[in-house]
Amino acid sequence: MNAGFAFVYLASQSPRRRELLAQIGVRHELLLAAPDEDAESLEAEIAGELPAVYVERVTRAKLAAARRRLAARALPPAPILCADTTVALGRRILGKPRDAADAARILGLLAGRTHRVITAVAVAKGQSVRLLASVSRVRFAPLSATQIDVYVASGEPFGKAGAYAIQSAAAAWISRIEGSYTGIMGLPLHETATLLRWAGVAGST
Numbered sequence: 001m002n003a004g005f006a007f008v009y010l011a012s013q014s015p016r017r018r019e020l021l022a023q024i025g026v027r028h029e030l031l032l033a034a035p036d037e038d039a040e041s042l043e044a045e046i047a048g049e050l051p052a053v054y055v056e057r058v059t060r061a062k063l064a065a066a067r068r069r070l071a072a073r074a075l076p077p078a079p080i081l082c083a084d085t086t087v088a089l090g091r092r093i094l095g096k097p098r099d100a101a102d103a104a105r106i107l108g109l110l111a112g113r114t115h116r117v118i119t120a121v122a123v124a125k126g127q128s129v130r131l132l133a134s135v136s137r138v139r140f141a142p143l144s145a146t147q148i149d150v151y152v153a154s155g156e157p158f159g160k161a162g163a164y165a166i167q168s169a170a171a172a173w174i175s176r177i178e179g180s181y182t183g184i185m186g187l188p189l190h191e192t193a194t195l196l197r198w199a200g201v202a203g204s205t
Contacts, residue, residue, distance in 0.1 A: 004200035008123070009080040011066035016167070017083060020187045025203035026196060031066050031080060039065070043084070043095065051088035052118055056131060059084040059120040067124055077126075079199035085119040085186045087162025094162045103157035104148050110162065111143035114176075117162070117184045123195040130195055134188035136179025138166075143173060 007027035010017060021028050033039040042061045045054060063082040070080060087094040089109055097103035114137055122131040151170060157163035164170040166184045180188040196203070 005078045006202050007078055008196060008199070008201045009066065009070065009075075009078055011062060011069070011080055011082045014186055016165075016185050017187045020182055020185065020189055020192075021081075024189055024193055026201060027203065028081070029078070031069055031075075033065070033069070037065070037069075045093055045095070049093075050091060051086055051093050051116070052133065052135070054093055055084050055086045055118045055120045056133060058086075059122045059131060060129070063122045063124055063129065079196070079201055080124045081121065081192070081196070082123075083119060083121045083187050083192075085117065085161050085183075088116045088118060089113065096159055096161055097157050097163045100152050103152045103163040106163040107143065107148045107151065107157070110140045110164075111148070111173075112140060114139045115162065117179070119180075119183045119186060119188050121188060121191050121195060123199050125199040130198060132188075132191035132195060134180045134183035134191050136177060136181075136183050138174055138184060139176035141173050141175050147173075 007029055009031040010021065010028040011031045013032060018028065042065065043058055059082055062084060063080060066080045066082055094106050094109065097106055117136045117138055118133060120131055120133040122129060151157065156165060156168045180190065182189040
């Protein structure tokens with residue numbers, strides 16, 4: 001492919017997303033929020049909003065903020081990539097835990113049940129935007145209160161939708177996955193590569 005861009009701007013603090021882009025040979029530059037930006041407010045939930053609608057809305061909002069950031073900083077032009085992940089149990093959105101008690105509550109809800117992990121990825125090229133979403137199903141084994149408490153004490157749940165990371169010790173609880181492993185990690189590589197090829201970014205196999 002004759003790519004038009006040597007790199008993509010990644011508007012995400014997630015080290016996992018950086019690693020996954022590197023895995024498919026895509027160079028990236030970080031385009032992170034300034035200290036005076038209220039980036040967390042973009043993830044605020046709207047009462048009654050379905051999980052799939054929520055994650056796509058948040059991803060588009062993050063991308064819009066990143067495009068304003070790029071223009072304000074007068075950086076060299078290149079496509080911008082944003083993503084957002086949420087965990088859903090039925091119509092319920094299980095976001096990032098507020099504290100240890102909330103993390104234990106969320107993990108208790110997931111224990112012994114199947115939940116969905118929805119990750120939306122959006123890329124902006126000039127004025128054009130495309131978005132794709134990945135939906136995976138994850139089955140957790142039953143968990144004891146002690147197992148949950150030990151995991152919460154490790155600090156791993158914090159900053160993670162659904163209060164867990166599939167690449168952490170929580171992997172021992174997962175009895176079945178249907179869908180995209182990288183989507184569960186936070187950046188589904190099939191969808192991401194499809195969007196980056198559309199945007200003319202080098203790499204993306």
